[in-house]
Amino acid sequence: MFSAGKPLPGYDPKTGVGGTSDFLTTRLDAMVAWARSNSLWPLPFATACCGIEFMSVVSSHYDLSRFGAEVVRFSPRQADLLIVAGTVTDKMAPVLRKIYLQMPEPKWVISMGVCASSGGFYRAYHVTQGIDEIIPVDVYVPGCPPTPEELMYGILELQRKIRSGELSRDGRSARLAAEKPA
Amino acid sequence: MSTVAAPPLSAPAERIRGLLSTTPLSDRVEVRDLDLPTLEVAPSDWPAVARFLRDDPGCRYDLFLDLAGVDNLKRKGQKTRFEAVVHLHSLPKNEHVRVKVLLPDGAPPALPTARDVWPAADWFEREAFDLCGFDFPGHPNLRRILCHDAFVGNALRKDYAPGQRWFATEEDMKMPAWSQETEARAGHFETQTLSIGPSHPATHGIVHLIARIDSERITRAETQIGYLHRCFEKMAETHTWNGVIPYTDRLNYVSAMINGVGYVRTVEKMLGVEIPERGILVRTILSEFSRIMDHCVNIGANLVDIGALTNFWYLYQPRETIYGLLEACCGARLTVSYVRVGGLAIDVPEDFVARCRALLESIPKFLSDVDRLVTNNRIVRNRLQGTGLVSKEQAVAWGLTGPMLRASGVPYDVRRARPYDFYDRFDWDVAVSTEGDNLARYLVRMEEMRQSLSIIRQAIEIFPEKGPVNSSDWHVVLPPKDAVYHDMESLIYHFKLIMEGIRVPRGERYEWIEAANGELGFYAISEGGGGPYRLKVRPPCFPMMAAFEKIIIGGTISDAIATLGTLNVIAGELDR
Numbered sequence: 001m002f003s004a005g006k007p008l009p010g011y012d013p014k015t016g017v018g019g020t021s022d023f024l025t026t027r028l029d030a031m032v033a034w035a036r037s038n039s040l041w042p043l044p045f046a047t048a049c050c051g052i053e054f055m056s057v058v059s060s061h062y063d064l065s066r067f068g069a070e071v072v073r074f075s076p077r078q079a080d081l082l083i084v085a086g087t088v089t090d091k092m093a094p095v096l097r098k099i100y101l102q103m104p105e106p107k108w109v110i111s112m113g114v115c116a117s118s119g120g121f122y123r124a125y126h127v128t129q130g131i132d133e134i135i136p137v138d139v140y141v142p143g144c145p146p147t148p149e150e151l152m153y154g155i156l157e158l159q160r161k162i163r164s165g166e167l168s169r170d171g172r173s174a175r176l177a178a179e180k181p182a
Numbered sequence: 183m184s185t186v187a188a189p190p191l192s193a194p195a196e197r198i199r200g201l202l203s204t205t206p207l208s209d210r211v212e213v214r215d216l217d218l219p220t221l222e223v224a225p226s227d228w229p230a231v232a233r234f235l236r237d238d239p240g241c242r243y244d245l246f247l248d249l250a251g252v253d254n255l256k257r258k259g260q261k262t263r264f265e266a267v268v269h270l271h272s273l274p275k276n277e278h279v280r281v282k283v284l285l286p287d288g289a290p291p292a293l294p295t296a297r298d299v300w301p302a303a304d305w306f307e308r309e310a311f312d313l314c315g316f317d318f319p320g321h322p323n324l325r326r327i328l329c330h331d332a333f334v335g336n337a338l339r340k341d342y343a344p345g346q347r348w349f350a351t352e353e354d355m356k357m358p359a360w361s362q363e364t365e366a367r368a369g370h371f372e373t374q375t376l377s378i379g380p381s382h383p384a385t386h387g388i389v390h391l392i393a394r395i396d397s398e399r400i401t402r403a404e405t406q407i408g409y410l411h412r413c414f415e416k417m418a419e420t421h422t423w424n425g426v427i428p429y430t431d432r433l434n435y436v437s438a439m440i441n442g443v444g445y446v447r448t449v450e451k452m453l454g455v456e457i458p459e460r461g462i463l464v465r466t467i468l469s470e471f472s473r474i475m476d477h478c479v480n481i482g483a484n485l486v487d488i489g490a491l492t493n494f495w496y497l498y499q500p501r502e503t504i505y506g507l508l509e510a511c512c513g514a515r516l517t518v519s520y521v522r523v524g525g526l527a528i529d530v531p532e533d534f535v536a537r538c539r540a541l542l543e544s545i546p547k548f549l550s551d552v553d554r555l556v557t558n559n560r561i562v563r564n565r566l567q568g569t570g571l572v573s574k575e576q577a578v579a580w581g582l583t584g585p586m587l588r589a590s591g592v593p594y595d596v597r598r599a600r601p602y603d604f605y606d607r608f609d610w611d612v613a614v615s616t617e618g619d620n621l622a623r624y625l626v627r628m629e630e631m632r633q634s635l636s637i638i639r640q641a642i643e644i645f646p647e648k649g650p651v652n653s654s655d656w657h658v659v660l661p662p663k664d665a666v667y668h669d670m671e672s673l674i675y676h677f678k679l680i681m682e683g684i685r686v687p688r689g690e691r692y693e694w695i696e697a698a699n700g701e702l703g704f705y706a707i708s709e710g711g712g713g714p715y716r717l718k719v720r721p722p723c724f725p726m727m728a729a730f731e732k733i734i735i736g737g738t739i740s741d742a743i744a745t746l747g748t749l750n751v752i753a754g755e756l757d758r
Binding site for chain 1: 328329330333337342343344345346347348349350351352354355380381382383387388408409410411412413416417428429432435436479494495498499501502505515516517753754
């Protein structure tokens with residue numbers, strides 16, 4: 001990764017010639033990862049209460065655009081970050097899976113709130129006990145619902161993950177995603 | 183029916199019995215007096231009783247509120263295993279009544295449909311079919327409504343395990359048969375079926391609209407719901423009375439406080455516990471702020487749908503400031519869990535009144551900004567005026583309540599019709615419009631926000647600076663922590679309340695309040711245990727969503743989107 005801010009040898013502050021203003025060196029994949037991490041286009045799969053807190057996050061007070069992730073897209077074809085905000089029921093699960101499969105690679109998933117992460121306090125006959133039953137998840141954000149700060153922290157963690165070049169899915173979830181649910 | 187030893191009935195129950203005695207039904211219907219006048223009928227008499235209750239000039243129960251299926255498997259002293267409990271309201275008489283249709287044992291539970299008497303019964307009957315397995319002969323569209331189509335069994339029966347799941351795949355998602363038919367009519371090559379949702383930006387929460395459009399006009403429509411069916415009622419049966427409160431917050435999560443107040447009021451009435459004035463006023467103030475929040479989001483989202491994005495940011499700002507007040511009170515922004523049976527979780531912060539006053543000063547500015555931007559805006563008028571029309575008769579027949587009903591010219595507001603808490607002590611007006619279109623609903627909501635501000639202003643004037651917010655009945659409310667540490671009796675109360683829950687006397691109760699989008703009722707049955715035996719919510723959204731597919735017929739898709747926004751449907755409450 002290139003370093004910004006610190007003058008390189010050869011830079012003349014009086015004339016502004018040399019140093020950082022001329023060139024930088026980095027790896028292409030690091031450059032791409034940096035760009036991707038700062039221009040996430042989220043698809044809010046807002047099913048329940050967490051969706052209302054997601055609205056707070058994109059509204060003026062918390063303003064998600066500070067982190068480059070405010071371009072909310074409702075078409076899976078145009079999004080690379082799926083934010084699952086709210087409870088996913090067994091009736092909704094096939095829909096969520098289809099939307100995930102429709103998103104182009106590379107794609108990431110944030111599970112916002114305990115319902116999406118584990119079913120939360122709905123240990124019940126119609127509630128999917130965590131969306132990782134059907135799709136892979138990159139970042140889990142706890143809370144019922146998470147405060148806007150928590151979700152923003154989750155997005156920053158995802159950015160860090162993307163920049164570090166980590167693979168976006170662990171093997172277990174990827175295998176689950178490839179299979180049809182029973 | 184013996185009249186010898188019958189206890190004296192309340193005036194409404196006595197009146198109904200008197201009216202019934204002139205009909206051939208008199209000796210087959212038992213009139214009892216619980217919290218509401220209660221009629222017990224057999225399924226074969228139900229259609230006649232339904233018509234009597236709706237049409238008799240002394241009854242006129244025209245508003246169908248709720249149908250709850252009850253499984254008495256583990257309940258003592260009941261006549262039959264299954265009963266269908268219907269709640270009705272009479273707008274002319276301003277009264278509620280309950281009808282219990284007792285479904286005889288030994289046969290599959292079935293009762294004739296009441297859909298032709300009250301069209302609102304349609305979806306409620308489908309719900310009872312889905313969750314309790316009741317059959318409704320004569321119902322033309324008796325399919326599962328909340329659970330998915332691959333579901334097996336009836337979840338609200340007492341012998342169904344709360345955690346028993348059934349997986350659904352994409353193949354299990356059934357579209358209505360009519361949507362599959364090819365449209366082969368000559369000259370109508372533009373006829374097609376359009377599927378909107380369940381994940382769609384304009385549906386606000388997850389509902390699925392399937393519409394057949396003939397060039398621009400919708401000729402047939404059907405909404406599918408249940409995508410957020412989180413089993414609230416089954417979860418309530420597995421928790422203690424206080425343990426249900428967090429679940430109620432997640433019914434209408436846009437105005438969570440009001441749900442909690444509605445629920446604990448039901449339990450408090452069953453217990454007969456009184457709340458100090460200060461506690462009630464805190465509930466009222468926060469409920470009215472929640473109503474403002476709810477209307478802000480509703481209007482804002484509706485305006486986004488019709489292309490006016492700016493207003494959403496304007497209207498979200500008061501919401502953020504009200505969040506600040508709620509967070510100061512209880513630590514949570516959205517799902518507050520602030521009420522408890524017998525009072526509140528904790529007292530309000532010291533600067534509560536000052537915070538409320540600051541909000542009262544800041545909120546009107548946002549409302550008037552939006553008012554000036556929107557109300558006379560040409561585009562908004564074109565989109566909202568004359569679209570989504572609901573006549574007065576339709577609104578009543580479809581069981582609508584809240585701003586939807588008031589925008590159609592029926593001034594029914596629970597806060598005025600049956601003033602609970604201190605609503606009769608405040609000077610405020612019920613916002614009513616006679617137009618019945620989308621614009622009327624927008625205007626009613628705008629006016630309700632101003633009225634809510636006025637109520638809060640008056641509540642703050644009489645708000646006692648000091649005093650308890652909780653009842654001092656330690657069979658219901660946790661004793662102060664200090665006392666628990668130092669005195670044996672308090673420790674015992676604390677232990678019993680935490681481990682066993684509140685002992686609510688055996689019985690049943692229907693309590694209703696005015697939520698942000700209509701009459702929110704809770705029908706609770708207690709068997710004397712620490713938690714509810716059965717808890718049925720009367721969700722105001724449910725009849726509205728059922729009416730939606732009828733309102734939009736003949737309009738365009740863009741009208742349908744504008745209409746969906748003014749219904750104020752919250753999926754958490756719709757699907758529970």
